[in-house]
Amino acid sequence: MARMLASVTGLDEAQIALRGGADIIDLKDPADGALGALSPEIVHEVVNAVGGRTPVSAVCGNLPMDAAAVRRAAETYAATGADFIKIGFLPEVDARSAVEAVADLSGRVKLVAVLFADLDPHLDLLPVLAANNFHAVMLDTARKGSGGLLRHFGPDRVAAFVGRAREAGLKVGLAGALEAPDIPRLLPFEPDFLGFRTALCAGGRSGAISEEAVRRIRSLIPKEGQVNGSAQADLRLLARGYTPGGDEASRSTDRIFVHDFVLPVEIGAYSFERGRTQKVRFDVDADVMRVTDNPQDMGDVVSYDLIMDGIRTIVARGHLDLVETLAEQIASHLLAVPRIVRVTVRVEKLEVAPGRVGVEIVRSRSARTGS
The missing domain is CATH 3.20.20.380 (Copper homeostasis (CutC) domain)
Structure with missing residues (x-):
């Protein structure tokens, strides 16, 4: 606390x-x-x-x-x-x-x-x-x-x-x-x-x-x-007006997102990908429980800064072999915020092929908690 x-x-x-x-x-x-x-x-x-x-x-x-x-x-x-x-x-x-x-x-x-x-x-x-x-x-x-x-x-x-x-x-x-x-x-x-x-x-x-x-x-x-x-x-209290308990799945949701967010990342399973960074693009959508139809201040919303901060923090930890691992870590980080009930995470490597390669995953709170 x-x-x-x-x-x-x-x-x-x-x-x-x-x-x-x-x-x-x-x-x-x-x-x-x-x-x-x-x-x-x-x-x-x-x-x-x-x-x-x-x-x-x-x-x-x-x-x-x-x-x-x-x-x-x-x-x-x-x-x-x-x-x-x-x-x-x-x-x-x-x-x-x-x-x-x-x-x-x-x-x-x-x-x-x-x-x-x-x-x-x-x-x-x-x-x-x-x-x-x-x-x-x-x-x-x-x-x-x-x-x-x-x-x-x-x-x-x-x-x-x-x-x-x-x-x-x-x-x-x-x-x-x-x-x-x-x-x-x-x-x-x-x-x-x-x-x-x-x-x-x-x-x-x-x-x-x-x-x-x-x-x-x-x-x-x-x-x-x-x-x-x-x-x-109780991090749910980040949102004034949130009432713990009840059927969270039935609550109305809004979607916050970060798209086309590009960072240098140490990632890749090949030897030539180690010891260097490459550009990776992130697209993340998060479904957030709504607590008011008239948001007025930071207590009424979940900030998209949480998405960007989470990605930066995870990337800074060091080398990862797989984009799948990176996507799962981002999803887990965001679903730790109680008001976020579902996330879509797309991770794309931009420098290993003529096009873009990567993974998109969808994860939800109900799937992780069994509720």
């Missing part, structure tokens, strides 16, 4: 974010770059006011990669009573020493490392963070105004980042000028939290937070559900 982190500038905005349903209150100064810090006094005030109702995090500032400076700032904000402190790590050679300098603070506060998607982050730092008692790692953007997270880190790279962080034993957060359409694209990677500021404000990230905007973003993130006694996200 992904939790919603809302970045706020003080107690007034913290209260607004709480009323809107935010799960984590994050304190920062948006006028001072990516990780501008508020005063320890403001952080302490918010902790005293909302602590116990919801977790509070605080950034430690835009710090140089100097171990002593990082240690001083971390100690200062750990003393505020915040549940989490966020420390930004630039891709510099001495980042390891800065990580090691704060390891012993983990007994007092949960440490969250922030890496920056637009600064070519060193993912080799992930096991170092885990070895030094960091609780989580967050992927954000440093240059605000240069585009959101997915502009700098495509879905395939986000998937790889989340996978490597999980392998290291770290919780994972994603942020960076996220907007409503980004939410359904990022949820399939199962982050532990999604961070927002710009999408919650009128007039950009330096504007004031709106309770209505907080509620709108929160409504797009599934809440925790109980299934077979264990907690997990």
Whole structure:
């Protein structure tokens, strides 16, 4: 289950974010770059006011990669009573020493490392963070105004980042000028939290937070559900108005599609097809359960971005021998979205014959579930 982190500038905005349903209150100064810090006094005030109702995090500032400076700032904000402190790590050679300098603070506060998607982050730092008692790692953007997270880190790279962080034993957060359409694209990677500021404000990230905007973003993130006694996200709630249960096969459907989507792919069973890419065309149609006849926002639809993101992520995993395998993996990926009930996937290799060769498959939820 992904939790919603809302970045706020003080107690007034913290209260607004709480009323809107935010799960984590994050304190920062948006006028001072990516990780501008508020005063320890403001952080302490918010902790005293909302602590116990919801977790509070605080950034430690835009710090140089100097171990002593990082240690001083971390100690200062750990003393505020915040549940989490966020420390930004630039891709510099001495980042390891800065990580090691704060390891012993983990007994007092949960440490969250922030890496920056637009600064070519060193993912080799992930096991170092885990070895030094960091609780989580967050992927954000440093240059605000240069585009959101997915502009700098495509879905395939986000998937790889989340996978490597999980392998290291770290919780994972994603942020960076996220907007409503980004939410359904990022949820399939199962982050532990999604961070927002710009999408919650009128007039950009330096504007004031709106309770209505907080509620709108929160409504797009599934809440925790109980299934077979264990907690997990119900991805059906990606669509507001979807009612779990009942005869899903009888529901009206719409069709979303991606056609003529061409990517370089490492594919083929012949030796000459290994170690190189070739152009492959994808045509995918997905029948989606309709939840309203008057769609107004991302909560009412299934985005075609899920199709393209899924294809990119699967292709990025490496060489496949068969177009049939690729088509089956795409179908399985899409049918994992509960509102998608049927898919048609066509995969065509464009460079091995004068014409086009490939496969088309049709798969449905009822055939896979036996319902």
